[in-house]
Amino acid sequence: MLCTRCRIRTAVTDDGLCTFCSGTRPPLPDGVMAPAPGPGGWDVATWPRSPVGLARAVTALLGLVMAADLFAIGTGLHLRGLWQGLATDGALNIYTGDGRTAEALYGIAAVSQGVALLATGVVFIIWFHRTRRNAEVFDPSVQRMGPGWAVGGWFVPIANFWFPYRVASGVWEASAQTRPDGGRRTVPRTPLNLWWGAWVVSLLCTQVAERLWERAEEAEAIVRAGGLLAASNAVDIVAAVLAVLYVRAVTGMQVERALHGGAPDGPAPAPVPGAHR
Template identity: 40%
Template sequence: MSPVLPRPGPLRSPVGLSQAVVVLLGVAIVADLFSLLVGFNLHSAWRDVLSAGYDGSSGDSYERTETLYGLSGGLQALSLLVCGVVFIVWFNRIRGNAETFAPDAHSKSSGWAVWGWVVPVVNFWYPRRIALDIWTASGPEPHLGLAKPPSRGLINAWWTLWIVTVLHGNLASRMYERAEEGTDIQQALVQLMASDVIDIAAAVLAILVVRQLTAMQHQKVMGPVVSSGDQR
């Protein structure tokens, strides 16, 4: 008895959503760079406080920089939230297209394209698995294997950095919240700045993933670009 496959739905262009995601990822990168700069200044301000004492000059500089650092964290959280929502909408759309391309190429149901990001524990591997299935289904010949699918290295690199930035960012934030001594705060700031760097790298890879998957689906629908010389 053959398995019952899901009924394919209509194809919907992911191009507009992908452009919005890329812009929002760029905004998130700018927020990370701002946090990185302010974090470096706050680290320097703490160095001045520890070496010269908390006088009027160093104290005022520290308080201004600390307030600015709190603002940068809020901007990071806001940009992540907005970008995350639009990214999941785009991800759900390309998952729907991928099911139309190859209904039998998916190991997870379509609902997990959304819930897989928010359900605890499974959100550490379900989105990657779904992304790999989309990658396969969006390739030239997902059923017959007539063409070798593109390398999955980009997906794996992006997902690895995403997991690292989530885990390391949470650890660094807890270190900063619990730090009381100046030296402990400086160490926590170093970890937070390292988390910003990792997050920037993850966002750059996410941009490449979004562009590549969108291009693969667009080409699958529209066909390869034919040069004028090939039309003879």
């Protein structure tokens, strides 16, 4: 049975805690020092905290984001088709009950997108900060920015296109999976780079499409803006899929790294029997 607190190591106490969470962990071997604080001046916890539960929540919420985007694409294309009919054939369906229904459904889709994105963003940032604090335990020497930037970096105009990536890069490097002998092997950053690139493209496409939609007045302009909004929603789905892969990759690496010990330069302890149950 896994520890009820960290969900990483095997429980050894009657209340379901492992040796580390119960405070009965053995002292570090001779000559091994606890990792020193990295950038930002934060004290470093001796052992990492599991990101598994948060990762599952983020994955589920990203699924809701994808569902909301699909709903927006369907309702948006239907509304666009009504405007297309007005632009090409002079059909007035956009002004009838069908048009009002289509606009109402598209409004509901927009609200559902906003709610899903907000909830996902909050939980994702909490997970992101957890993994950054864990990275401080694994290897503070490769962290380029302090743990606070795992939260604040998303809210700095213009810099939010770069700061979170720098944080994520340090987390990825510190979380690299270990070999059985405790050494680290290089893990390609493809999931990180693809996710970040898709997220930036999605953000830019959404901003451009929404501005065109708000400014469109003629039927032809509305049709063009509606097509761009549908395309931006499709890009957002791709970014959400890549975000799931990125979250799973980092979480898996951190669990693997924790099983082999948190101190970056110390000998890795042997995995606890039954830890993968």
